[in-house]
Amino acid sequence: MPVDGSVDRRRDAPANLGNGNGVVLPIHSARRLRLNPNTEHKPDSYDDVQLEFSPLLFSSLERYLPPTMLNMSRDAKVQYMREILMKYSPEGERNRVHRHREYKQKIISNYQPLHRELYSMHATNFFVPSFLRAINDNSESFRSVVSEPAPGIFIFEMLQPRFCELLLSEVENFEKWVCQTKFRIMQPNTMNKYGAVLDDFGLETMLDKLMNDFICPLSKVFFSEVGGSTLDSHHGFVVEYGINRDIDLGFHVDDAEVTLNVCLGKQFSGGELFFRGVRCDRHVNSETQPEEILDYCHVPGRAVLHRGRHRHGARATTGGNRINLILWCRSSVFRELKKYQKDFSSWCGECQRKKKERLELSVSATKLELLKRDEEPLPKLFLSNFLEI
Structure with missing residues (x-):
């Protein structure tokens, strides 16, 4: 998922998009996900659905769906979210998840x-x-x-x-x-x-x-x-x-x-x-x-x-x-x-320390510059005016 929370689509994408399997996706496929989750929305449960990804991941992602999709059927939401997850999940990772699911099922059985x-x-x-x-x-x-x-x-x-x-x-x-x-x-x-x-x-x-x-x-x-x-x-x-x-x-x-x-x-x-x-x-x-x-x-x-x-x-x-x-x-x-951030000073101790060092150096440089200005001789014109007064 991109950092701006959008689904990567062209602006001129048609209203209905195929998923490569002959299935037509709704117009909502071309709309952007929310940047921030809808904390008031209670997502569906996906525990009973056989999916390539964790049911909890679908419930979490549902809070980011466009407002117009929240009242759609669970199947429509699954189709939409699955397309997003498939796009950003490598085939190797999907295969690993599938093998692990089979491994767990063998134990539980x-x-x-x-x-x-x-x-x-x-x-x-x-x-x-x-x-x-x-x-x-x-x-x-x-x-x-x-x-x-x-x-x-x-x-x-x-x-x-x-x-x-x-x-x-x-x-x-x-x-x-x-x-x-x-x-x-x-x-x-x-x-x-x-x-x-x-x-x-x-x-x-x-x-x-x-x-x-x-x-x-x-x-x-x-x-x-x-x-x-x-x-x-x-x-x-x-x-x-x-x-x-x-x-x-x-x-x-x-x-x-x-x-x-x-x-x-x-x-x-x-x-x-x-x-x-x-x-x-x-x-x-x-x-x-x-x-x-x-x-x-x-x-x-x-x-x-x-x-x-x-x-x-x-x-x-x-x-x-x-x-x-x-x-x-x-x-x-x-x-x-x-993935898109470079500064982690909100939680990394070393980032915080380096940021503090930079701030202290900046303050010191500013103070030094001000001291230099205070020590410079007053302009001649200013002095002559002062003496005349």
Whole structure:
């Protein structure tokens, strides 16, 4: 999608356009998408539609449709949005999505869940009362249950012990099934070898609700400048550290706009998170400033919420086993707009520092110029006039 939110069409395009398959598209295909989302519009659900892309992506994109399209049938909207997504999604990526869908379907068709209550969102059974009350107030009252030990890092009690136990048990059951069936599963991410992708064995819908209903209210307030107001997809997984598991995790940034990291347990020592400042792609390897340093010790049930671009890592787990739930929350809108930006001083610490340096140099140069003018001799004409007076 271009930065101005428009569909790439010629001004003199005919009223009805073919999509290459003999299907005539409506006149609305030639109209521009909204630059900003219609936040008052409640989009349709696309969960029951077999599509090449995430149903959540269609629901998110619907808020950008031209006003005249919002009351059209869901099929018409799907056709219009699918054309846009197909235009900007390479064939290789579409094939990858198709293969991954088949992979997930094969798992879900054969794996028998142990705790089915985990697969639907039951907020009162999942979250501690203080967190639930704060979110349900639908205001910034959740600041009362959130601490910010360093800029952009928010910590709060979130998950009930019982939920942590059930999720750990479900993951262990899934891993047992994988071992018994010799089913080859994907790693959680490119850095962790041990753990499981929760979306792949049926927890995707629950995690969608977790992001939309409980993370988005926080991210809209704390991370709006990095797409926190337009989160539309996620990658949910658990990572495992300790004996016969990953030991530590190197210095990195996440493939996410907003990251939720919650320790599930078990008994462990070490494994502290260390944070070293937020950076854009250009400055990801730049020096850390003293005020950006933070070390954090995990506590089961306690969540850490931060920008995906907040550089961090995990120290060695020196004893026991530590398992964490990670939810990478993403915004396709922010990622598209970011392609056309050069200055990220609204959130990149190094961009901010360089901008401040430029401003200070400019102010200093201006002061020096003014001082030079003050030191210059007064013009002769001005002096003669002054003496005559």
